[in-house]
Amino acid sequence: MARYHIETYGCTSNRGESRQIERALRDGGHYPVETPEAADVAILNTCTVVEKTERNMLTRAGELDDETPGDLVITGCMALAQGDSFKDAGIDAEILHWDEVAAHIRNGECPTTTPDTEPVLDGVVGILPIARGCMSDCSYCITKHATGKIDSPSVEQNVRKARELVRAGAKELRITGQDTGVYGWDTGERKLHVLLERICTEIGGEFRVRVGMANPKGVHGIREELAQVFADQERLYNFLHIPVQSGSNEVLGDMRRQHTVEEYIDVVDTFDESLDEWTLSTDFIVGFPTETDTDYEQSLALLRETRPEKINITRFSKRPGTDAASMKGLGGQTKKDRSSGMTDLKMEIVGEAYESMVGTEREVLIVENGTGDSMVGYDRAYRKVALPGAEQMGISLGDSVTCTVTGHNTVYALASPV
Ligand code: SF4
Numbered sequence: 001m002a003r004y005h006i007e008t009y010g011c012t013s014n015r016g017e018s019r020q021i022e023r024a025l026r027d028g029g030h031y032p033v034e035t036p037e038a039a040d041v042a043i044l045n046t047c048t049v050v051e052k053t054e055r056n057m058l059t060r061a062g063e064l065d066d067e068t069p070g071d072l073v074i075t076g077c078m079a080l081a082q083g084d085s086f087k088d089a090g091i092d093a094e095i096l097h098w099d100e101v102a103a104h105i106r107n108g109e110c111p112t113t114t115p116d117t118e119p120v121l122d123g124v125v126g127i128l129p130i131a132r133g134c135m136s137d138c139s140y141c142i143t144k145h146a147t148g149k150i151d152s153p154s155v156e157q158n159v160r161k162a163r164e165l166v167r168a169g170a171k172e173l174r175i176t177g178q179d180t181g182v183y184g185w186d187t188g189e190r191k192l193h194v195l196l197e198r199i200c201t202e203i204g205g206e207f208r209v210r211v212g213m214a215n216p217k218g219v220h221g222i223r224e225e226l227a228q229v230f231a232d233q234e235r236l237y238n239f240l241h242i243p244v245q246s247g248s249n250e251v252l253g254d255m256r257r258q259h260t261v262e263e264y265i266d267v268v269d270t271f272d273e274s275l276d277e278w279t280l281s282t283d284f285i286v287g288f289p290t291e292t293d294t295d296y297e298q299s300l301a302l303l304r305e306t307r308p309e310k311i312n313i314t315r316f317s318k319r320p321g322t323d324a325a326s327m328k329g330l331g332g333q334t335k336k337d338r339s340s341g342m343t344d345l346k347m348e349i350v351g352e353a354y355e356s357m358v359g360t361e362r363e364v365l366i367v368e369n370g371t372g373d374s375m376v377g378y379d380r381a382y383r384k385v386a387l388p389g390a391e392q393m394g395i396s397l398g399d400s401v402t403c404t405v406t407g408h409n410t411v412y413a414l415a416s417p418v
Pocket of ligand 1: 108109110134135136137138141142143144147178179214271
Protein backbone atom coordinates (compact mmCIF):
# COMPACT_ATOMS: atom_id res chain seq x y z
CA MET A 1 0.00 0.00 0.00
CA ALA A 2 1.31 3.42 -0.88
CA ARG A 3 1.63 6.31 1.55
CA TYR A 4 0.55 9.48 -0.20
CA HIS A 5 0.95 13.16 0.58
CA ILE A 6 -1.36 15.55 -1.24
CA GLU A 7 -1.24 19.34 -1.49
CA THR A 8 -4.04 21.31 -3.11
CA TYR A 9 -4.00 24.91 -4.35
CA GLY A 10 -6.68 27.11 -5.86
CA CYS A 11 -10.44 27.01 -5.98
CA THR A 12 -13.12 24.82 -4.38
CA SER A 13 -13.38 22.84 -7.60
CA ASN A 14 -9.72 21.83 -7.22
CA ARG A 15 -10.38 20.85 -3.62
CA GLY A 16 -13.29 18.72 -4.79
CA GLU A 17 -10.99 16.97 -7.29
CA SER A 18 -8.49 16.29 -4.50
CA ARG A 19 -11.23 14.78 -2.35
CA GLN A 20 -12.16 12.46 -5.24
CA ILE A 21 -8.52 11.44 -5.66
CA GLU A 22 -8.21 10.77 -1.93
CA ARG A 23 -11.41 8.74 -1.86
CA ALA A 24 -10.21 6.56 -4.74
CA LEU A 25 -6.81 6.10 -3.08
CA ARG A 26 -8.29 5.16 0.27
CA ASP A 27 -10.65 2.69 -1.46
CA GLY A 28 -7.52 1.16 -2.97
CA GLY A 29 -6.02 0.69 0.50
CA HIS A 30 -3.57 3.64 0.37
CA TYR A 31 -3.24 6.05 3.26
CA PRO A 32 -2.27 9.70 3.76
CA VAL A 33 0.87 10.98 5.49
CA GLU A 34 1.53 14.52 6.67
CA THR A 35 4.86 15.18 5.00
CA PRO A 36 6.32 14.54 1.54
CA GLU A 37 9.38 13.02 3.22
CA ALA A 38 7.24 10.14 4.53
CA ALA A 39 5.42 9.54 1.24
CA ASP A 40 5.78 6.92 -1.48
CA VAL A 41 4.05 9.39 -3.74
CA ALA A 42 3.55 13.15 -3.41
CA ILE A 43 0.65 14.74 -5.29
CA LEU A 44 0.52 18.42 -6.18
CA ASN A 45 -2.90 19.64 -7.35
CA THR A 46 -2.07 22.92 -9.05
CA CYS A 47 -3.75 26.22 -9.85
CA THR A 48 -2.76 28.61 -12.60
CA VAL A 49 -4.97 31.61 -12.00
CA VAL A 50 -2.29 34.32 -12.25
CA GLU A 51 1.40 34.47 -13.17
CA LYS A 52 2.48 34.72 -9.54
CA THR A 53 0.56 31.52 -8.76
CA GLU A 54 2.36 29.78 -11.62
CA ARG A 55 5.74 30.76 -10.22
CA ASN A 56 4.65 29.52 -6.79
CA MET A 57 3.51 26.21 -8.30
CA LEU A 58 6.85 25.71 -10.04
CA THR A 59 8.71 26.49 -6.82
CA ARG A 60 6.56 24.15 -4.74
CA ALA A 61 6.84 21.38 -7.35
CA GLY A 62 10.65 21.70 -7.26
CA GLU A 63 10.64 21.51 -3.46
CA LEU A 64 8.39 18.45 -3.45
CA ASP A 65 10.61 16.79 -6.05
CA ASP A 66 13.54 17.22 -3.65
CA GLU A 67 11.66 16.43 -0.46
CA THR A 68 9.90 13.21 -1.39
CA PRO A 69 11.94 10.02 -1.73
CA GLY A 70 9.05 8.64 -3.82
CA ASP A 71 7.37 9.70 -7.06
CA LEU A 72 5.89 13.12 -7.70
CA VAL A 73 2.55 13.47 -9.49
CA ILE A 74 1.40 16.90 -10.67
CA THR A 75 -2.21 17.41 -11.58
CA GLY A 76 -4.74 20.25 -11.71
CA CYS A 77 -5.16 23.29 -13.95
CA MET A 78 -1.50 24.15 -14.45
CA ALA A 79 -0.66 20.53 -15.23
CA LEU A 80 -3.30 20.54 -17.96
CA ALA A 81 -2.58 23.99 -19.35
CA GLN A 82 1.21 24.22 -18.99
CA GLY A 83 2.36 20.69 -18.23
CA ASP A 84 5.63 21.22 -20.16
CA SER A 85 6.74 24.04 -17.89
CA PHE A 86 7.51 21.53 -15.12
CA LYS A 87 9.67 19.46 -17.45
CA ASP A 88 11.36 22.64 -18.69
CA ALA A 89 12.18 23.55 -15.08
CA GLY A 90 13.91 20.18 -14.64
CA ILE A 91 11.23 18.78 -12.34
CA ASP A 92 10.85 15.04 -12.52
CA ALA A 93 7.12 14.37 -12.27
CA GLU A 94 4.23 12.53 -13.87
CA ILE A 95 1.85 15.13 -15.29
CA LEU A 96 -1.68 13.77 -15.10
CA HIS A 97 -5.30 14.79 -15.35
CA TRP A 98 -7.23 14.51 -12.05
CA ASP A 99 -9.06 11.45 -13.36
CA GLU A 100 -5.81 9.60 -14.00
CA VAL A 101 -4.07 10.08 -10.66
CA ALA A 102 -5.64 7.29 -8.62
CA ALA A 103 -5.22 4.67 -11.36
CA HIS A 104 -1.59 5.71 -11.80
CA ILE A 105 -0.86 5.31 -8.10
CA ARG A 106 -2.77 2.03 -7.90
CA ASN A 107 0.29 0.44 -9.50
CA GLY A 108 -1.67 -1.79 -11.83
CA GLU A 109 -3.60 -3.48 -9.06
CA CYS A 110 -7.32 -3.99 -9.34
CA PRO A 111 -9.52 -1.49 -7.51
CA THR A 112 -11.23 -2.27 -4.23
CA THR A 113 -14.03 0.18 -4.86
CA THR A 114 -16.07 -0.59 -1.75
CA PRO A 115 -15.33 -2.60 1.37
CA ASP A 116 -18.01 -5.14 0.44
CA THR A 117 -20.40 -5.87 -2.39
CA GLU A 118 -23.14 -3.46 -1.35
CA PRO A 119 -24.33 -1.05 -4.07
CA VAL A 120 -23.93 2.71 -3.71
CA LEU A 121 -25.92 5.48 -5.40
CA ASP A 122 -23.78 8.54 -6.10
CA GLY A 123 -25.95 11.18 -7.80
CA VAL A 124 -27.33 9.44 -10.89
CA VAL A 125 -24.55 6.84 -10.92
CA GLY A 126 -25.30 3.50 -9.31
CA ILE A 127 -22.18 1.54 -8.36
CA LEU A 128 -22.85 -2.18 -8.30
CA PRO A 129 -19.99 -4.44 -7.15
CA ILE A 130 -21.03 -7.81 -8.58
CA ALA A 131 -18.41 -9.87 -6.74
CA ARG A 132 -15.45 -9.56 -4.46
CA GLY A 133 -11.96 -10.96 -5.08
CA CYS A 134 -10.29 -12.43 -8.15
CA MET A 135 -8.95 -15.69 -9.56
CA SER A 136 -5.36 -14.46 -9.91
CA ASP A 137 -2.24 -14.16 -7.82
CA CYS A 138 -0.30 -11.34 -9.48
CA SER A 139 3.22 -11.13 -8.10
CA TYR A 140 3.10 -7.35 -7.56
CA CYS A 141 -0.35 -7.13 -6.00
CA ILE A 142 -1.19 -6.30 -2.42
CA THR A 143 -4.92 -5.86 -3.03
CA LYS A 144 -5.22 -9.63 -3.22
CA HIS A 145 -4.23 -9.93 0.43
CA ALA A 146 -7.29 -7.87 1.36
CA THR A 147 -9.81 -9.30 -1.09
CA GLY A 148 -8.99 -13.00 -1.48
CA LYS A 149 -10.48 -15.46 -3.97
CA ILE A 150 -13.55 -14.53 -5.96
CA ASP A 151 -16.83 -14.77 -4.12
CA SER A 152 -19.80 -14.24 -6.46
CA PRO A 153 -23.35 -13.52 -5.32
CA SER A 154 -25.94 -15.11 -7.66
CA VAL A 155 -27.12 -13.47 -10.88
CA GLU A 156 -30.53 -13.18 -9.24
CA GLN A 157 -29.11 -11.18 -6.32
CA ASN A 158 -27.18 -8.84 -8.59
CA VAL A 159 -30.17 -8.23 -10.88
CA ARG A 160 -32.23 -7.37 -7.79
CA LYS A 161 -29.57 -4.89 -6.59
CA ALA A 162 -29.38 -3.35 -10.07
CA ARG A 163 -33.16 -2.95 -10.17
CA GLU A 164 -33.13 -1.24 -6.77
CA LEU A 165 -30.45 1.18 -7.96
CA VAL A 166 -32.48 2.09 -11.06
CA ARG A 167 -35.62 2.55 -8.94
CA ALA A 168 -33.62 4.82 -6.63
CA GLY A 169 -32.67 7.05 -9.57
CA ALA A 170 -29.55 5.55 -11.17
CA LYS A 171 -29.22 6.49 -14.85
CA GLU A 172 -25.84 4.85 -15.21
CA LEU A 173 -25.07 1.50 -13.59
CA ARG A 174 -21.37 0.86 -13.06
CA ILE A 175 -20.69 -2.85 -12.77
CA THR A 176 -17.55 -3.17 -10.67
CA GLY A 177 -15.35 -5.74 -8.97
CA GLN A 178 -11.67 -6.59 -8.75
CA ASP A 179 -12.12 -8.63 -11.92
CA THR A 180 -15.61 -8.61 -13.42
CA GLY A 181 -14.54 -11.07 -16.15
CA VAL A 182 -14.33 -13.96 -13.67
CA TYR A 183 -17.73 -13.32 -12.13
CA GLY A 184 -19.26 -16.71 -11.36
CA TRP A 185 -16.07 -18.79 -11.70
CA ASP A 186 -16.33 -19.83 -8.04
CA THR A 187 -19.74 -21.34 -8.77
CA GLY A 188 -18.44 -23.25 -11.78
CA GLU A 189 -20.01 -21.00 -14.43
CA ARG A 190 -18.71 -17.94 -16.28
CA LYS A 191 -21.64 -15.60 -16.04
CA LEU A 192 -20.75 -11.97 -16.77
CA HIS A 193 -22.54 -12.02 -20.14
CA VAL A 194 -25.60 -13.69 -18.57
CA LEU A 195 -25.80 -11.05 -15.85
CA LEU A 196 -25.42 -8.17 -18.32
CA GLU A 197 -28.11 -9.53 -20.61
CA ARG A 198 -30.55 -9.95 -17.74
CA ILE A 199 -29.89 -6.46 -16.35
CA CYS A 200 -30.45 -4.96 -19.80
CA THR A 201 -33.58 -6.93 -20.64
CA GLU A 202 -35.38 -7.41 -17.31
CA ILE A 203 -35.18 -3.96 -15.72
CA GLY A 204 -37.51 -1.19 -16.88
CA GLY A 205 -36.57 2.48 -17.11
CA GLU A 206 -33.99 4.66 -18.83
CA PHE A 207 -30.43 3.72 -17.91
CA ARG A 208 -27.09 2.66 -19.29
CA VAL A 209 -24.60 0.10 -18.07
CA ARG A 210 -20.83 0.36 -17.87
CA VAL A 211 -18.76 -2.74 -17.25
CA GLY A 212 -15.76 -2.23 -14.99
CA MET A 213 -12.32 -3.76 -15.12
CA ALA A 214 -12.04 -7.32 -16.37
CA ASN A 215 -8.72 -9.11 -16.78
CA PRO A 216 -8.01 -10.47 -20.27
CA LYS A 217 -7.87 -14.11 -19.12
CA GLY A 218 -11.44 -14.17 -17.81
CA VAL A 219 -12.81 -12.25 -20.79
CA HIS A 220 -10.97 -14.45 -23.28
CA GLY A 221 -13.03 -17.50 -22.26
CA ILE A 222 -16.34 -15.70 -22.88
CA ARG A 223 -15.29 -13.21 -25.56
CA GLU A 224 -17.75 -14.36 -28.24
CA GLU A 225 -20.74 -14.41 -25.86
CA LEU A 226 -19.75 -11.11 -24.30
CA ALA A 227 -19.24 -9.31 -27.61
CA GLN A 228 -22.66 -10.60 -28.74
CA VAL A 229 -24.37 -9.15 -25.66
CA PHE A 230 -22.62 -5.82 -26.29
CA ALA A 231 -23.80 -5.87 -29.91
CA ASP A 232 -27.40 -6.76 -28.92
CA GLN A 233 -27.97 -4.53 -25.92
CA GLU A 234 -28.28 -0.79 -26.58
CA ARG A 235 -28.10 -0.06 -22.88
CA LEU A 236 -24.52 -1.29 -22.60
CA TYR A 237 -21.82 1.25 -23.18
CA ASN A 238 -19.51 -0.13 -25.84
CA PHE A 239 -16.53 0.00 -23.53
CA LEU A 240 -14.17 -2.67 -22.28
CA HIS A 241 -11.38 -2.18 -19.73
CA ILE A 242 -8.95 -5.10 -20.02
CA PRO A 243 -5.59 -4.32 -18.38
CA VAL A 244 -2.86 -6.09 -20.36
CA GLN A 245 0.04 -4.64 -18.28
CA SER A 246 2.80 -5.69 -20.73
CA GLY A 247 3.40 -6.55 -24.37
CA SER A 248 5.87 -9.27 -23.41
CA ASN A 249 4.77 -12.79 -22.49
CA GLU A 250 7.95 -13.22 -20.44
CA VAL A 251 7.10 -10.21 -18.27
CA LEU A 252 3.45 -11.29 -18.02
CA GLY A 253 4.74 -14.65 -16.76
CA ASP A 254 6.87 -12.94 -14.11
CA MET A 255 3.87 -10.82 -13.14
CA ARG A 256 1.81 -14.07 -12.92
CA ARG A 257 -0.88 -12.37 -14.99
CA GLN A 258 -2.35 -15.66 -16.37
CA HIS A 259 -3.13 -14.20 -19.83
CA THR A 260 -0.86 -13.96 -22.85
CA VAL A 261 -0.46 -11.07 -25.26
CA GLU A 262 -2.14 -13.21 -27.92
CA GLU A 263 -5.22 -13.75 -25.73
CA TYR A 264 -5.51 -10.00 -25.17
CA ILE A 265 -5.34 -9.44 -28.95
CA ASP A 266 -7.98 -12.16 -29.50
CA VAL A 267 -10.37 -10.25 -27.25
CA VAL A 268 -9.69 -6.97 -29.06
CA ASP A 269 -10.19 -8.65 -32.46
CA THR A 270 -13.48 -10.23 -31.37
CA PHE A 271 -14.85 -6.88 -30.22
CA ASP A 272 -13.58 -5.19 -33.38
CA GLU A 273 -15.50 -7.73 -35.45
CA SER A 274 -18.71 -7.39 -33.41
CA LEU A 275 -18.98 -3.65 -32.79
CA ASP A 276 -18.76 -0.69 -35.17
CA GLU A 277 -17.56 1.73 -32.52
CA TRP A 278 -16.23 0.83 -29.10
CA THR A 279 -13.62 2.02 -26.64
CA LEU A 280 -10.76 -0.18 -25.58
CA SER A 281 -9.23 0.75 -22.26
CA THR A 282 -6.11 -0.89 -20.90
CA ASP A 283 -3.32 -0.51 -18.35
CA PHE A 284 0.43 -0.91 -18.67
CA ILE A 285 3.03 -1.25 -15.92
CA VAL A 286 6.41 0.01 -17.09
CA GLY A 287 9.68 -0.77 -15.36
CA PHE A 288 8.70 -4.13 -13.87
CA PRO A 289 11.92 -5.59 -12.39
CA THR A 290 12.44 -8.15 -15.20
CA GLU A 291 11.40 -5.85 -18.08
CA THR A 292 14.22 -5.57 -20.63
CA ASP A 293 14.51 -2.94 -23.37
CA THR A 294 13.09 -5.50 -25.79
CA ASP A 295 10.12 -6.21 -23.51
CA TYR A 296 9.43 -2.49 -23.25
CA GLU A 297 9.58 -2.14 -27.05
CA GLN A 298 7.05 -4.98 -27.27
CA SER A 299 4.71 -3.03 -24.98
CA LEU A 300 5.00 0.01 -27.24
CA ALA A 301 4.38 -2.16 -30.29
CA LEU A 302 1.24 -3.62 -28.68
CA LEU A 303 0.01 -0.14 -27.90
CA ARG A 304 0.55 0.87 -31.54
CA GLU A 305 -1.17 -2.27 -32.81
CA THR A 306 -4.30 -2.21 -30.63
CA ARG A 307 -4.56 1.58 -30.16
CA PRO A 308 -6.58 1.72 -26.92
CA GLU A 309 -8.34 5.04 -26.44
CA LYS A 310 -7.97 4.99 -22.68
CA ILE A 311 -4.60 4.02 -21.28
CA ASN A 312 -3.38 3.99 -17.67
CA ILE A 313 0.40 3.89 -17.39
CA THR A 314 2.01 3.01 -14.07
CA ARG A 315 5.67 3.15 -13.21
CA PHE A 316 6.34 -0.03 -11.25
CA SER A 317 6.88 0.41 -7.53
CA LYS A 318 7.32 -2.26 -4.89
CA ARG A 319 4.51 -3.17 -2.54
CA PRO A 320 5.64 -4.64 0.78
CA GLY A 321 5.02 -8.34 1.23
CA THR A 322 4.61 -9.10 -2.48
CA ASP A 323 6.88 -11.45 -4.42
CA ALA A 324 7.83 -8.68 -6.87
CA ALA A 325 9.14 -6.62 -3.94
CA SER A 326 12.00 -9.08 -3.47
CA MET A 327 13.10 -8.87 -7.13
CA LYS A 328 16.06 -6.67 -8.00
CA GLY A 329 14.47 -3.51 -9.37
CA LEU A 330 15.38 -1.34 -12.35
CA GLY A 331 16.96 2.08 -11.87
CA GLY A 332 14.67 5.03 -11.27
CA GLN A 333 15.86 6.82 -14.43
CA THR A 334 15.09 3.78 -16.60
CA LYS A 335 11.56 3.63 -15.22
CA LYS A 336 11.07 7.36 -15.74
CA ASP A 337 12.34 7.23 -19.33
CA ARG A 338 10.11 4.30 -20.19
CA SER A 339 7.10 5.91 -18.56
CA SER A 340 7.64 9.17 -20.39
CA GLY A 341 8.22 7.40 -23.75
CA MET A 342 4.99 5.47 -23.36
CA THR A 343 3.12 8.59 -22.26
CA ASP A 344 4.17 10.38 -25.47
CA LEU A 345 2.76 7.51 -27.51
CA LYS A 346 -0.41 7.47 -25.43
CA MET A 347 -0.95 11.20 -26.07
CA GLU A 348 -0.62 10.61 -29.81
CA ILE A 349 -3.11 7.71 -29.83
CA VAL A 350 -5.66 9.32 -27.52
CA GLY A 351 -5.37 12.68 -29.31
CA GLU A 352 -6.06 10.98 -32.63
CA ALA A 353 -9.17 9.26 -31.22
CA TYR A 354 -10.62 12.50 -29.85
CA GLU A 355 -9.73 14.39 -33.02
CA SER A 356 -11.76 11.88 -35.03
CA MET A 357 -14.82 12.79 -32.92
CA VAL A 358 -14.72 16.49 -33.79
CA GLY A 359 -17.71 17.47 -35.96
CA THR A 360 -19.67 14.28 -35.19
CA GLU A 361 -23.02 14.10 -33.44
CA ARG A 362 -23.27 12.11 -30.19
CA GLU A 363 -25.99 11.10 -27.76
CA VAL A 364 -24.50 11.92 -24.37
CA LEU A 365 -25.86 10.83 -20.99
CA ILE A 366 -25.05 13.55 -18.44
CA VAL A 367 -23.85 12.02 -15.16
CA GLU A 368 -21.49 14.51 -13.45
CA ASN A 369 -21.12 18.19 -12.76
CA GLY A 370 -18.04 19.62 -14.43
CA THR A 371 -16.03 22.69 -13.55
CA GLY A 372 -17.90 26.01 -13.53
CA ASP A 373 -21.25 25.61 -15.21
CA SER A 374 -20.19 22.73 -17.43
CA MET A 375 -21.58 19.21 -17.17
CA VAL A 376 -19.99 15.92 -18.10
CA GLY A 377 -21.37 12.78 -19.65
CA TYR A 378 -20.55 9.80 -21.83
CA ASP A 379 -21.45 8.81 -25.36
CA ARG A 380 -22.41 5.28 -26.43
CA ALA A 381 -18.73 4.21 -26.55
CA TYR A 382 -18.16 5.71 -23.08
CA ARG A 383 -16.08 8.57 -24.35
CA LYS A 384 -16.09 11.41 -21.90
CA VAL A 385 -17.76 14.56 -23.21
CA ALA A 386 -17.93 17.95 -21.43
CA LEU A 387 -20.65 20.47 -22.24
CA PRO A 388 -19.59 24.03 -21.29
CA GLY A 389 -22.51 26.21 -20.15
CA ALA A 390 -24.80 23.18 -19.75
CA GLU A 391 -26.29 24.31 -16.45
CA GLN A 392 -27.40 27.63 -17.92
CA MET A 393 -29.05 25.77 -20.77
CA GLY A 394 -31.22 23.93 -18.23
CA ILE A 395 -29.50 20.56 -18.68
CA SER A 396 -29.65 18.33 -15.58
CA LEU A 397 -27.95 15.21 -14.32
CA GLY A 398 -29.50 12.15 -15.95
CA ASP A 399 -30.50 13.97 -19.15
CA SER A 400 -29.65 12.46 -22.49
CA VAL A 401 -28.45 15.20 -24.82
CA THR A 402 -27.73 15.13 -28.54
CA CYS A 403 -24.58 17.20 -29.14
CA THR A 404 -21.98 18.05 -31.70
CA VAL A 405 -18.33 17.63 -30.72
CA THR A 406 -16.48 20.91 -31.13
CA GLY A 407 -13.02 20.13 -29.74
CA HIS A 408 -11.11 18.10 -27.17
CA ASN A 409 -8.20 17.93 -24.77
CA THR A 410 -6.32 14.78 -23.75
CA VAL A 411 -9.03 13.31 -21.53
CA TYR A 412 -12.38 14.45 -22.84
CA ALA A 413 -14.20 15.88 -25.84
CA LEU A 414 -15.94 19.25 -25.75
CA ALA A 415 -19.41 19.53 -27.24
CA SER A 416 -22.45 21.73 -27.58
CA PRO A 417 -26.10 20.61 -27.74
CA VAL A 418 -27.65 20.39 -31.20
S1 SF4 B 1 -6.19 -9.77 -10.59
FE1 SF4 B 1 -4.07 -9.54 -9.92
S2 SF4 B 1 -3.85 -7.30 -9.57
FE2 SF4 B 1 -6.06 -7.77 -9.56
S3 SF4 B 1 -6.63 -8.13 -7.40
FE3 SF4 B 1 -6.18 -10.12 -8.36
S4 SF4 B 1 -4.04 -10.52 -7.89
FE4 SF4 B 1 -4.39 -8.32 -7.59
